[in-house]
Amino acid sequence: MTTARSQLISVEATPYYHCVSRCVRRSFLCGYDKLTQTSYEHRRGWVEKRLKRIATVFCVDVCAYAIMSNHYHVVLHINKDQAHRLxxxxxxxxxxxxxxxxxxxxxxxxxxxxxxxxxxxxxxxxxxxxxxLCSISWFMRLLNQYIASEANREDNCTGHFWEGRFKSQALLDEKALAAAMAYVDLNPIRAGIADTPETSNFTSVKARIKSLRKNQVTAPPLFPFADNPRNNMPERLPFHLADYLELVEWTGQQIRGDKPGHIQSTQLPILERLGIETDSWLNICTNIKKCTLVGSAAAIQTALPLFNRQRRTALQIP
Structure with missing residues (x-):
């Protein structure tokens, strides 16, 4: 049974959400369709360009994204205070x-x-x-409508292009946020279409690395990382960019199972700072897509009333 969006998104519980939209057709959103021998690779550029344009208009920040062959991931931050200041x-x-x-x-x-x-x-x-302007539903609506229209025009057809609703997960604390962002940025590597973060085309991690190589603080319009995470800090991602890149590198090397891709291992100070055990972290990054709430036991328990929910269908982070 479909869950009401009001039970999936609550700014009072958390401003951070991981969202996924998937194509309903057999034909690809992007990439190469071996069945029809048709390349749709150029559509990745459509999605990335539109995503960045909407982010400059909305009071919804893009923390991470990955554009795959038949779906895309985004981690979004609702900036309600910014909307109220306009x-x-x-x-x-x-x-x-x-x-x-x-x-x-x-x-x-x-x-x-x-x-x-x-x-x-x-x-x-x-x-x-x-x-x-601070609604994730409207953000995703304007992104998906535009891409569907362009794809239908190119395919010379009509009808639904996306699944009826995008999926969303509430990220209730810093650990959940880091796990979701790493999961999103590692999608091309886990799928075996990229070897390293810097070669993962159409991902936020590659965009951030590209800006870093140009000595830029961040990659507009991506939500920036905090230079010095602290209490009462301005709205930014609550960790260092360098630590996050190490997190992505290490996590990508460790995840195995049914995923073909991996990258080399490095030491990861951020895991120690967040108080996450290695085995627990790998479990989180492997199973993060299976629930709608992600966070510590305390964060989940506190958030349930804000989503008007009683059942704990959530991924608990130790």
Whole structure:
């Protein structure tokens, strides 16, 4: 039975979510379809470009992403405070970069004389847009609609391109966030289509490494890492970029089982800092896709009421 989105996403519980959208057709989203001998590799660029554009408009930060042959992963951060800080004109400007303006809003922007009823209608519309700008559902909707339209046009067909709903997982603490990001960034390596993070095309980890090599602090518009994680810090990912890269490298080397790809091992200080045992960490990274809540036992117990849930269908991190 489908779970209501209100029971999957709660900003009060956590601003971080791992989302997955999967193609419903036999034909590929991206990559090469051996059956039809057709390459769809160029579509990876569509997804990455659209993802980055929406991220510059929305108050939803992209922490990690990986674009695969028939699905893609994103780890997103809801920045509700940023949405609330936007002026009414800033909200309108952002929303209209992706949509056409209603006549009433056009008049509002031109500072035309409006009646009280028209003013109130404008403010209602703007408030709706403000809420949508920090909505993961709207973020994914605008990403998927655009890609589906482009793919249908190229394939000269109509109908559904994506599964009816994207899947989402709430990441309740730093350990869950790190595990989900590493899982996403390692997708091409585990699938055997890349050997190292720096050669994993259309992933956030490659984008971050590319920027690092250019002596850039971060890879816009990706959510930046904290230079010095601490309490009361500005909104950033709560660990160092260097430690995260070591985490990805080490985890990618360790995971085996039914996944063909791996990379070389390195020591990983971040595991010790987060207090995670090696075996527990490998279990988390292997099974993270199997649930909707990820976090420590205490974090899960605290979050359940915020999602209006009682059952603990969650992946517990020691």
């Amino acid at each position: 002026s009414n004109h800033e909200v309108v400007e952002r929303w209209l970069t992706l949509h056409r303006a209603p006549v009433l809003i056009q008049r509002f922007l031109k500072s035309e004389s409006l009646s009280d009823a028209e003013q109130n209608a404008c403010l209602t519309i703007i408030q709706t847009w403000r809420e949508r």
